[in-house]
Amino acid sequence: MPQTKDELPDALYRAAQVREIDARLIAAGTPGFELMQRAARAMWRALVRQWPSANELTVLAGHGNNAGDGYLVALLAHRAGWSVRVLAVGDPQRLQGDAASAHAEALAEGVAVLDWQAQSELRGVVLDALLGTGLKGEVREPYATAISAINASCLPVAAVDIPSGLCADTGRELGIAVRADITVTFIGLKLGLLTGDAADRVGELVFNDLQAAAETFGDIPVSARRLSAANLPPLATRSPTSHKGRFGHVLLIGGDHGFGGAILLSTETALRSGAGMVSLTTRPEHVPAALTRVPEAMALGASSANQLMGLLEKVSVLVVGPGLGQASWGRALLSAAANAALPQVWDADALNLLASGFVQLPKDCVITPHPGEAARLLQISTAEVQADRPAAALALSKKYSTVVVLKGAGSLIAHPDGRLALCHQGHPAMATAGLGDVLAGLVGALLAQGMDAFDAACLAVWLHANAGAQQGKFGRGLAASDLIPAIRQLLEEHAPCLK
Known part of the structure; x- marks a missing residue:
């Protein structure tokens, strides 16, 4: 089962709901790039805490916002003196908006960005920044081969937001999914991280709300409630005269x-x-x-x-x-x-x-x-x-x-x-x-x-x-x-x- 710490929120959401909350945060005045930086810092802190003696990072990046998070984590590791390589599975030219800015910032500071090949060597801690919560159908190439390589590497693996290939709404493996040792997820806790195939894919689950205020969630209904010791229904005590x-x-x-x-x-x-x-x-x-x-x-x-x-x-x-x-x-x-x-x-x-x-x-x-x-x-x-x-x-x-x-x-x-x-x-x-x-x-x-x-x-x-x-x-x-x-x-x- 996922090794979740009971610091997780009780409210569970579907991927589209979390994207709506993200959009509301941006509309309320928090720049999207600032949210991406917060996510990267949370991911970096989790990496250092999980593997305190590590000094090498391989990032596998796709071409969405998940990849943008990965480029910024690579930048933080580079600044900390780690040996860092980003293997771009998705074409960096397809990056847009904040993800493109993250890629440009990483390049400007000397982070090594290489095209991923099937024979590319993975070293150190592997960061999965391939596919995010928007994945709908089965994982396609070249991502399926990249995920197979991660799973076969026997290296420590961390996933950004969700293990690539896992459905954020159902917990179903979409053909193939990354097997992570730790997953750091953001803004709203996704339902699919806690049921189905997630038990074999998520590893330790860490949550960071990226400083999203409660009012941001507004009228968005909770999809499910996570049971925890703090929110269990009560069973009445018994009086001394009970029979x-x-x-x-x-x-x-x-x-x-x-x-x-x-x-x-x-x-x-x-x-x-x-x-x-x-x-x-x-x-x-x-x-x-x-x-x-x-x-x-x-x-x-x-x-x-x-x-x-x-x-x-x-x-x-x-x-x-x-x-x-x-x-x-x-x-x-x-x-x-x-x-x-x-x-x-x-x-x-x-x-x-x-x-x-x-x-x-x-x-x-x-x-x-x-x-x-x-x-x-x-x-x-x-x-x-x-x-x-x-x-x-x-x-x-x-x-x-x-x-x-x-x-x-x-x-x-x-x-x-x-x-x-x-x-x-x-x-x-x-x-x-x-x-x-x-x-x-x-x-x-x-x-x-x-x-x-x-x-x-x-x-x-x-x-x-x-x-x-x-x-x-x-x-x-x-x-x-x-x-x-x-x-x-x-x-x-x-x-x-x-x-």
Whole structure:
């Protein structure tokens, strides 16, 4: 995942919105060349901080404003006594406006500017100033070959504003993209830097607003909100006279033959995340394991949906899907749940059965698909989901009139009213079975404690991702159950039980 410091702003924008803010800054009296100089100084400071013993810089420059930033960084390095070369991939004669001025200033002070060739040697720190946020289609030549050379160099790499080849709006790699160790981005934080392929391309993310005043942003709507410890929705403290009846009764449904562990992971998470009472309905054969693993939960072994009906009248929230399967047993239990007028969390095979048209989604639900499940729900390919994850999350929330958690690198939480939140935390060690079951149980527990669906989903995703990041520090071999005590600890740190 990107190694982001939590000094980043919460507001996320699309590339066109940031260009509009940039234009407003210039219209308000800040010359464009001054903004370019501020960007170059911010980039230079990050380079020196990241590689304090470096003394050599190779800049690969295109022919847009991104290249202008690169020429000015080269100039700053040259003044500092570094050995500097600019390899011009884009023809410098195509530079216009402020970028042309930056090129001229670098040349005037003796910065070496050479035409890039496929065999050009890269040395020292490599600065990617090739392609900016305006890139729309696939990366074309000669840029694709230049990006391949950067990625094959095994040298430290810094990207100006965005790694070249990464879509600023979606986080999709447009054919090929630079793999940076650090990216310094400006004015407004781009949505595409925190989801999709960005996790493998951005490296450490540093933000500088170039002294843009808040009023400059004016009426420009935020495209998404980045979840951070400072802006998480609250969970109310508990009074000394609290009792279990005040904090909901979660019923978890799932665990067909061969999948009993999934529903137990969800059940234990719901219990440890503060639900007042927890019940589960599973195959009768799994009840002994449930009583052993989670004796605090009330376990019902059900062979048919009829055995579930009485319990549905006593609970306040349902979590349906972990280990449910798609056979007749799971289908019958899902059908019964769909007819219950209760807030619900649907995951796993509940979503696959929903996609098949077998059942309709009830109101007041949260659905938690991974990209493959999202693709089935939208009747498109997984690649299409991943090509524009924000759009896919919003499309799902509109189609099903529900809150959606689109899981994956840079998880997204979408509301039917258009709100979009993003969680960029996590760890590669989380690539293991059972993590989704833990998340489903966590969302259910927060719903039971009175949070609305969007807030519960946002808080659950953040807790889940940060618990994974915490446990991921121990490396490979992370088990889904490892997250449960970490989630409990993080929840208490965020929202103490007592004042």
